[in-house]
Amino acid sequence: MTTCFDHGSPWLVFTDLDGTLLDWSNYSPAIARPAMLRLRELGVPVVFCSSKTATEQRALRQELGIRSIPSIVENGAAIIVPDSAGLPTGHWDEAPGEPGRRVLVLGLRLDEVQARLARVRARTGLPLLGYRDIDDAKLVELTGLSPSAAHRARQRDYSETLIEELPHETWNLLRDEFAAEGLECRHGGRFHTVTGAGTDKGKAVKTILELYERAYERPVKSIGLGDSANDAPLLAAVTRPFLVAREDGTWANLRIDGMERIGGRGPYGWVEAIDLILSEAGDQGAGAA
Structure with missing residues (x-):
C-alpha cells in the first residue's frame, strides 16, 4: 500500500477545497x-480537508474518481475513513449515511452545536443566521452553488456555517461568547463556521498521518495546500506547506515555518505547487513500493 516520492518515504497530500483545489467562482475542480x-x-x-460536509466531499470524490482515501470534514470536526483504505479504524463508529466508512468525531455533533449557538444568540441579540436557517434557493443566491450542491452544503453533521456579514470588531467580540459555550468560530474563504472548541484541521491531519504511519510502519511525509486563515492549522501540521494566492492575487496573512507562497491563484496555484513537488522528485520512486 506504500506510496512515495523518494526512495521509499511515503507521502500524503492534504488539501483545502474552496479557493484552493476548486475554482473560486464556479467551485469546479477542472483546472x-x-x-x-x-x-x-x-x-x-489526496486527502480533502475543508469546511465542506461529508455529503459535499463524497460527491466531489465521485466526480474525481477518488476512492479508499480518508477525508476531513467541517473544518476538522470529524474524520471519515473508508474501510477499503486498510487503515486501523475498526474501533471507530460507523459513519452515518456512509456505508463501509468509519468516523471519528473530534468536535461536537450538530444538535449540540445548535443548542450552544442558540444561547449565544439569546445573550447577544444577534440573529447569527446559518445554513440551517435558510433554504436551498437562498444559499444558491448567496454562493452561486447549483441547487443540488447547495442542498448538500446544508447537510451538516458537526458544525454550522454562518452567513452573517458583521464588522470585524463584532466577530472579535463574539469570540468570547463562543468560547463561553465551548465553541470556536473560524473565518474561511467567505463565511464563518462554528464548531466545538479545540477542533481544527491540524489535529485531524495529525490523526490521519498517525493512521498511515501505523499502516506503513514507518514515518510519513506530507504536503499541505490552502488559501485562507482557517487553513493555518492544516499547513502547520504538514512537512511541506503551500499557501496559494487568493482570487485577488494576494495571500492570507499567515506565518508558518517553512511555508511557501505560490503565485498562482486558487487551483492554478494548486497545480503549480504539485508540479513543483513532482519536478523536484523527478517522479523517481513515486508509486507503489
Missing part, C-alpha cells in the same frame, strides 16, 4: 483535475 489524476496514477493519496 486541477489533470494534476489530481497524475497523483492518483502515482498512488499518492
